[in-house]
Amino acid sequence: MKVNWTGFSKKTRLERLDFLAQKGLLSKEKEEFLAKNETLPLNVAEQMAENTLASLALPYALVPDFLVNGQTYQVPFVTEEPSVVAAASFAAKIIKRSGGFNSLVHERQMIGQVALYQVPDQLEARKKILSAQAELLDLANAAYPSILKRGGGARSLWVESKEDFLLVYLSLDSQEAMGANMLNTMLEALSPELERLSQGQSLMAILSNYATNSLVTATCEVDLRYLSRNKEEAQEIAQKMELASRLAQIDPYRASTHNKGIFNGIDALVLATGNDWRAIEAGAHTYAARSGQYRGLSKWTLDPDQRKLRGELTLPMPIASKGGSIGLNPTVEASFELLGQPQARELASIIVAVGLAQNFAALKALVTTGIQAGHMKLQAKSLALQAGAQQEEIAPLVKELIAGKNFNLQAAKENLEKLREK
Template identity: 65%
Template sequence: MTNLKWTGFAKKSPQERIDLIREFGLLKEESQEILQQQKKLPLETANQMAENVVSELSLPFAIAPDFLVNGKTYHLPMVTEEPSVVAAASFAAKMIKRSGGFTTTVHNRQMIGQVALFEVPNVDEATASILEKKAFLLSLANQAHPSIVKRGGGTRNLWLEPKEDFLIVYVSVDTQEAMGANMVNTMMEALVPSLEELSQGQSLMAILSNYATESLVSADCQVNISSLSRNKEEAHHLAQKLVMASRLAQVDSYRASTHNKGIFNGIDALVMATGNDWRAIEAGAHAYASRDGQYRGLSHWSYDEEAATIKGHMTLPMPIATRGGSIGLNPTVQVAHDLLGNPNAKELASLIASLGLAQNFAALKALTSTGIQAGHMKLQAKSLALLAGAKDKEVGPLVQELLKEKHMNLETSKALLQKLRQEN
């Protein structure tokens, strides 16, 4: 839904935000009830999801509004404990929307499984024997999980690579709307007896790979440099610095690590909100960032001086799911999918990549202009205010007093809070 008035949303109370979401008609009635009643993951459900459960851990569930992706406006749910993440995403989304928003390309949507063979007496003969039976092996894997074939998915390709003492058999699988870990693992294990017979070797393991190079998505955007500064010369200078910061992440792995962490501030928040496995997404993306032997930044920014725009691009693996796993078990996860309009896996992958690129733009802009520490100090002051016991209306004034101090700590925060209360 477009043209919604989000102005002042950050200054409203949680209840006022829920009321506004209801007014906007962004959620189904059952999702509104979940938010209204603050329903959490039931303990009995949590107890079935993990071992030795004693409670649940809650994290803030926020909204970054007005992301324009492929011509459609989305309001992205974000689960994160860091307030600057949501604020930065929202800020970047506004700037990028004014220049046309994000465009994305989903290059493929397949997962990869592997069977690692060892003690293969003749690798060349084993390779030839396995490839000769390729159609049979793909069919055999499909028989291990016939339901995915009925839904239009299933195996798509098989190939082999010898690596040191191993002959590794790879199989790509269209998992449809599921991430497909259990599905692919079942398929790979079904191939083991035949592969051992054909290769005359032994299987070390049969398992899905999280390095999802057959499930890549790209996000692109541009920002008019007038958004960086009203002064043309300064805007030009800031655009050059932002592009240099992007290049730094390509040549220095120390910077690349922090560069990519900033991207995942956004990606993880949406992946978690939608009930997906953020560890798998991160593992695959970090491997992709190292694909040429050096760890590099995942995003690239360039400056088109003639058009007076900076352009951002990012490609990474995004094997995201909208079905399966724990997605249907957590009530708040259901709200997140409802808020997004219940997208399919490809659409959700596009939104996640766009959010990551937005988060990256906001970070680079801050680093190359005002610096990152000013915002972080405000967040530190707010955390100290809350730890000192400040109530909702006391937080703002206490933060202002803390920022005037040469050294901020909890003792100072408590003293200042006591002083404010005495004055009032």
């Protein structure tokens, strides 16, 4: 269903929720829940973390019309950074006009390892372990039989020697779950037999967040006419964006901020869907350094003949649609409703596309108006709120702050006093 989002950002919060419900994007139950602005129920929070005192709320927003693999998604964001939602919305609109994102899930398996030490003969131990691979996979699956019923299970096992360690790796198809618990259970079940086969000691048995068997690639092509109505200016912007992408490949100082911008969007969606953003970031940053130097995760190239700017982003994305806190948090349930109940592979595709969109918006801003231009109005609004402005005072105070270019709390307070004297 095609939805006209014009004026969505100008509506009140309750009008936005009503709009989503009327368009069939949100159930009446979830509309009423979000309208009450309730945070995580404390009885649930107490089961999720020890020493719970309360729950912390962050803005829960929507980025409309992300076109990924020919399907349009309404994407929930959880973020405290003011410009992230606006930037993602801008990028989603531009890239949708150019045909949207294409995303490919290369594979979806989690990796874990048993680290063995004090192995008297690593070569002999390696041979024994590999010759027993079938039995070891059966042993792993027996430790978590329910995953077999869902079509998943342990898939492969391999061995590597690294200095004094003999590392035994296990690959797991965890289906819709992230798979940490089931993988750790399997690895711990394997440890005694691996000790027997290797005549060594098990140091630890644990999953790896460097999920190189769960890679996802998102790509897009942007017609240069959407960068600027002026053909020469559009060409120049695209050339600069390509240069900015190259800079992130050769300078780790730039690469760090380049990748942080990608995760402005990724973290916002991962949080909204109740997934482990720390695990996703850890794996992605390790992937960024796989060549031995930390590099930008995305690449943009200009095709001057076809007048297109091409973007590509590949990331480990072991995301889940079930398990963990996903079924506990009612706001997370609303997120899956807005997204159309995607399964894990589909959700992974959306997330990587969101990262590429966020990167597009950041690079375009950096090479044109600069990053601060987009932040100014939102920063001024934050200052107005901190200064104590009431709802009707915010707009005129923001206007004064932008005109005066004094972006600090003292200036906001002084301008607010002047407004109130009028």
